[in-house]
Amino acid sequence: MNIKQNLLLTLSFVIAAATTVNAQGIEFNKGTYTEALAEANERGVPLFIDFYADWCGPCKMMDKQVFVDQELGTYFNENFVSVKLNTEHEINEELVKELDITSMPTLMFVDGEGEVISRISGSMNIEEMLKLGKTVTGDLKSFEEMYTAYKKDKNNFEVMQELLKAAPSFVSFQTGMDKKKWIIRIENIFEEYIEKKMAMGDAFINADDYRLVNRFYEPKGEHDEVIEFMVANMDKYIENVGNAPAFYVIRNNTTMAQDLAKKGDKKYMEILERIKGDMKPAYDIAEEGHNISQYEIAKLDCDALYALYEEKDADKYIQLKNEYFEADGDKVTSLSKASAAQAMYYAMGNDVSEKNNAAAKEWIIASLAGDKIPLMQRINIIALLGDVNKHMGLLKEAEQAYNRAYAETLQMEESRSQMYLQLQLKRKIEMLNLE
Structure with a gap:
């Protein structure tokens, strides 16, 4: 896509984002798009553009956690001129429209003529960002180049392995039919790779091949x-x-x-x-760290699930789960009891007796007393406590739990997930008022 000269002239007065230079990371040009492109031309390097919006959570994450990285900054400062552009500035409207910027962040590299070299929609981590930069400069082969090398020699396991390692990151930034096409290609390459490598016996037993199995298989x-x-x-x-x-x-x-x-x-x-x-x-x-054997743990768990799903016997399910909790004692994880409660409601729906509701509530409270529960899981467990209280007709306690879960969401950094959970919790509270 070519950015026309008249558009560049029009944008010479664009108000770009006024960002501070960070010597520890990427140094962003504090001028306009046109000024940054002129500097890139003068230095003979591509221009890297970070299209962002003030409301964009992933954009803020990259500012705080990615662009500040010293190794990334060193590479980008040597090989690119970088600039940040606010997509919501009305004076940027023509540029955003010309480049079809529809999601944030959009990360773009252009040459001295304004021709797009590479673009990615979505946030990246430090490693992905560094690989992207090195691909643009030619210091690393692009995914397409690796695929071409594979097609020339389909028995080159080193090329196949590198291709498969790079695949998740590459595919995550594809869209539409391109994404489907690459997924099918990668699945076929992986199946071929596994079949050939496993036939080689011990050559398949290594960390890199295990990671591929864990990721794809x-x-x-x-x-x-x-x-x-x-x-x-x-x-x-x-x-x-x-x-x-x-x-x-x-x-x-x-x-x-x-x-x-x-x-x-x-x-x-x-x-x-x-x-x-x-x-x-x-x-x-896995035996270490438990008071009973792995066989006993698995047997009690599966017997409990059989009772719950096949026999529809929630009483027996609770009895068997409590046998496990008592037998493994202090080795039971904080999340195990909440997970047991959630499984019961998933299987039984609202068809749970008052006694079993009380047992589930006891498990949930015990889980919340545990340490180091990840924030997202903690929010879900507290919300589950609200649901159980609602089942029991304890509407005031249910509202307190939902409000407590809402308060926990305020600690979340990812704005979209935060907004979604808050909306769900508000709806739960509104539904209580209709009871």
């Missing part, structure tokens, strides 16, 4: 080939990669058993038996 049910490979080689995985593959296997096996229990399929018992069999090396990693 969706196990295909019982006796999945990748899971079985990891189980058969768990000792080597722990030696070469660490404990993460063990927890990956545990997570998959636990989820599979839970899903079967929820469907009323007692085959979950066979899945759990592997905890004491060929999966023991993986589960042994």
Whole structure:
């Protein structure tokens, strides 16, 4: 897209964002777009533009956490001229329209003629921003260049691995049909890569390939080939990669058993038996930090889910969950009890007795007494407490809980999530007034 000369002249009086120079990070030109472009021309480097808005939470996040990075600043200050432009300044209207800036932040690089080299809509972290800058300068290959190299040699595992590593960041900034096209391509490359590398045996047992599996792979049910490979080689995985593959296997096996229990399929018992069999090396990693065995924990959990979903017996569910909480004692995490309450309501809806509501409320209060609960989860748990109080007819206590959850949202930094949660909580309070 070419920015016409007459537009550049018109914008010579543009009021750009008056930003302070930060020697620790990116130094933004304090002049207009035209002045910044002229400086870039004089230096013979591209112009980097940060299109932002005052209300934009991700823009503020990048100002505070990304643009201030010293390594990023050093690279950008040497290789680009940078400028910040406020999209809501009416005098910028023609430029914003010409460049079709519709979301913030939009991060753009243009050459000396105003031709767009690269643009990204959305926030980036420091690593992504640095990679983007190095791609623009040619210090790093672009994703498209890596894909071209892969097509020339589909047995080059190094190129395939680098391509897959870069894929999530690249795809996240694609839109529409381009995004769908690249997702299909990457899925096909990943399947091809996994098949070939796993056939090589020990060559597949390394940290980089495990990260790719963890990021991309969706196990295909019982006796999945990748899971079985990891189980058969768990000792080597722990030696070469660490404990993460063990927890990956545990997570998959636990989820599979839970899903079967929820469907009323007692085959979950066979899945759990592997905890004491060929999966023991993986589960042994998780034994530390509990008062009962991993098998006992999983068995009580799945038995409880079977009672809840298949037998519709909330009393038995609560009994089995309390057996687990008592047996594991002080090793039960703060979130476990709230999660147990949430699972009951998810399965039973409003069909919960007064006694079981009281049990759920007790679990939730116990969870909130725990330390170091992430803010988002804490807000959700407090809101759940409000819902339970509402089920019990304790409308004043429900309103207090919703207001408490609302107060917690004031600590959130991400504005969109904050606004969404606040809206939901306001609606809950309004609904109480209709009771």
